[in-house]
Amino acid sequence: MAFDDTTELGDDALLILFANGDKQAAEALTRRLVPVVLAHAFRLLGERSEAEDVAQEAMMRLWKVAPDWRQGEAKVTTWLYRVTANLCTDRLRKRRSVALEDVPEPLDETASAPEQIQDKARMDALQVALSELPERQRQAVVLRHIEGLQNPEIAEIMEISTEAVESLTARGKRALTQALSQRREELGYSDA
């Protein structure tokens, strides 16, 4: 590995390099972590610009904590998922005072072909169904079934037991199935 090759280094090693003034470490961490944080924030909030605000704030908190980071004590992504989820919860609490019909529907001018429209409709339907879940259920389902994390890591992020994670994901999936089953045909799925 070349001395300046940051691609092979772990997140925590990069964070310590960043705290020591390494510019390449900042770039490597941004490339590696921003997509993860943004995707998670988007799944929890369902709105792109709000997700960007949350992702930027979560990353800012990471930059600030870097000088005090102790290598090997915590996983950077676990810490970031937790910070992102907390920031999303704050946003959702503020949002509750706003009526659902007042929130503008996101528009995508580029989607024109029928297949693209239906793909988008499917993803929107999933997002709407996710948004209707209780926050903890939504977070557990997103981490397990969209981010693809294992239950022990989700338990660490959410600071609960793995059994509680299993319970949350199971209940979340049941609620999603129920909500989406009524829209099978609309979403392009036929009965068996």
Place this chain on the structure above:
Amino acid sequence: MRNHTTDEQMLEDLFAEAQSQPAEPSPAFMARVLADADEEQAGFATAELANAPAATGFSLRAVFATLGGWPALGGLVTATAVGIWLGTTSLTGVSDTAATYLYGDSALGGLNADYAWLDTMGDA
């Protein structure tokens, strides 16, 4: 139309589709995050400089520490006081005794007797 036997399979299909379409950050957004990182990093450098001891410049504290602190200062004050006392008081008794040792007749007279033969060299 997608054929699925159960609602559970439909949900798994939707999860897979969502997984394959992550919210990609735009270059402008990445640049904003990186700008925050740069700003924060510059702050670390300033904080380090502020906490570091002054590397150059005159400092009475540094001189004091170099001399050895309070114990050394006590010794210096004592030595200075003794020096001033010796320089300002008349110590006639001590001066007379020192002169006797250095220039006394007995010592010089002995030397004169020992080397008197030198005076006779070259006369023959």
